[in-house]
Amino acid sequence: MASDNKAAADVVWRVMKYNFRNSTLKMCGGLVLASIVALPGSVAFGQLAGSRIPTTKAADHPVKSIQDTETVAQRDERMAWWRAARFGMFIHWGLYAVPAGTWNGKQIPGIGEWIMNNAKIPVADYEKLAAQFDPTKFNADEWVEMAKSAGVKYIVITAKHHDGFAMFKSDANKFNIVDATPFKRDPLRELAIACHKQGIKLGFYYSQDQDWTAPGAAALHGGHWDKAQDGSFADYIHTKAIPQLKELLTNYQGEAAPDVIWFDTPTKDMTPQLAGEIVALLNQHPQLIWNNRLGGGYQGDTETPEQHIPPQGYPGKDWETCMTINDTWGYKSYDTNFKSTETLLRNLIDIASKGGNYLLNVGPDATGTIPQPEQDRMLAMGQWLKVNGEAIYGTGPTPWGAEAGAFSPTEKDKKGQPLWVAKWDWRATTKPNRIFVSIFKWPGASFDVPATKAHVVKAYMLADAKQTPLKLTPAAGGGVAVALPVSAPDPIASVLVLETRP
């Protein structure tokens, strides 16, 4: 099995690296340089925009990480399932769902899971919320069934967010859902069992650096606001963060140890030495995938642009755009600004065409219910993926690149960089000897395939079970015109399959 995985990984990764680097560089020329310089992803940490923690070379790491020691083939095998997955579901669920964006009768601006910081709620007052948290409607099997029907291949759930409240049984700290609430159940264990049963990979988000109820931990946006937060950062790491990460990595072995650890908001407090102690723990789980937000100079496995899609992705790197469906990660009762299914689906296709993954967030409320508008959109995406998933899962990036748009020669963005002007007519993804063209704007009688190194030998609509061949007419410049059916099979994105030969 492992060798099959490896073979598959090699193919996908070779296609990804070859296609994206060569074609994009060729098609966009110096544009790629401009895009890397201007790439919004370089300030990817949402609230941390502009304060990205620099990473350092392997030689500078006090503890060598798996990324420092493994071969390319070993990394390809370890990342194989993740690269093929393309679509994950983020779940931000915690004590912040109780106030749900309102404190002392006032609506608190900002994302829901930051309410303690944004409203500068004293630690003792925030901790009292635990007595009200009893999400009896939570049903792990239903959540995982919904995720599967949505076409999601992995779930990442907040185990402990910046407020310091653990959504799992923790002996390291009693401020957790089992010991401090009337609920008394461990939702992460129930979710791990359900994911294992239904074949969905599971990741835990853990805020390793910020913790607004633990003495000594970091607090962004102005630092501590309550004396109860003062203390030693190293003590916090040694008495809470590392013991809890150990619990998360080992307590669910029976059901399903996590496949991903998703760190967040590294600060300058996370020294290479302290980060190295966490890496030593991660190294005990050599199949684990972890992101670029640990801090201490460690790059991790994945780039994590947030709430936006980098114009050219990260050529040759693993990357994942995480995004909310409305405007908040954690539940807010009055945030009803839900993106359309069209926007969400085209984002997924756009990201896949650039070789990335889409980690799309839902924010369950204090009863344990995922808001219906979020479920509806996820399930609608699943309907499309049921017919067209072949164009997303296990694919590599486009052989072209220019179809995604271009940087304006005249307009500038807020940072004075050339403004990216995206085009949304179509996107392409690839598999060996096949190109999948997801057409957003139906062009009428024919679709003009730009020139590629490969020769198009057959074309058909993916939604057409009979794969009726479409007429091909060589076009000037080495492309080919494909005669299309009269109407688009899908109102959001219709997939044209091009079978190719070298």
Ligand code: GLC
């Ligand atoms: C930002 C926010 C955090 C959220 C994360 C998701 O870092 O601070 O609340 O969990 O984005 O990527």
